[in-house]
Amino acid sequence: MSETKPRFITPDGLKRIRQEYEELFGIERPKVVEVVSWAASLGDRSENADYLYGKKRLREIDRRLANLAKIMKAAKVVDPTVQTDRDQVRFGATVELADEDDNRRTLTIVGDDETDASAGMIGWSAPIARALIGAKVGDERIVRLPAGEKSYEIISISYPSA
Structure with a gap:
């Protein structure tokens, strides 16, 4: 079973x-x-x-x-509004990223059953989300994607308010 x-x-x-x-x-x-x-x-x-x-x-x-x-x-x-450690990327965080060419994108880390790539909502088990978990503003993270490695800098982290 x-x-x-x-x-x-x-x-x-x-x-x-x-x-x-x-x-x-x-x-x-x-x-x-x-x-x-x-x-x-x-x-x-x-x-x-x-x-x-x-x-x-x-x-x-x-x-x-x-x-x-x-x-x-x-x-x-998991309610992101009660997240106490708001300076790190955790479940429910909205993160602004910049790649090597300073192309920016905003992602929100959500449950795998509520993903919507077109709205910037990515599942917490996705490679980019796993790479971002624990990062702080200014950190650089390398994400392994099918097309190769890509480096992102964390520009901002925010959580919804209660």
């Missing part, structure tokens, strides 16, 4: 996952069930697009609900 490892997550991340679960379970799934029931009542199901699509969508929803339930069950909420 495999033991589930804790899945670190911010309070906001857990809230978003709960909202998605409630929306799928309470709103979308009942609508799809209604369409499938209606389509099934029409008789021949072999060429009934509403029925076939509905059954497929139900499987997708149920898979996602199971995944979300698993995440919520194993979630270990």
Whole structure:
């Protein structure tokens, strides 16, 4: 029997996952069930697009609900607003970095289940996040990426306020 490892997550991340679960379970799934029931009542199901699509969508929803339930069950909420060691990069920190060419980017270290690269939210187990953990402003960290090594200087570190 495999033991589930804790899945670190911010309070906001857990809230978003709960909202998605409630929306799928309470709103979308009942609508799809209604369409499938209606389509099934029409008789021949072999060429009934509403029925076939509905059954497929139900499987997708149920898979996602199971995944979300698993995440919520194993979630270990880490609140970055109560971080006391605010001069170091830790879980929940927003970090401004500069590379060798002074190209700047801002990243927030979050749980692996709440990553969104387009919003600058990276999972704490990502190579760049692991390299940044423990760093202070002015420190330089080398990150090993598939394209090779890249050096970053920490420009600023901030945490959300309570």
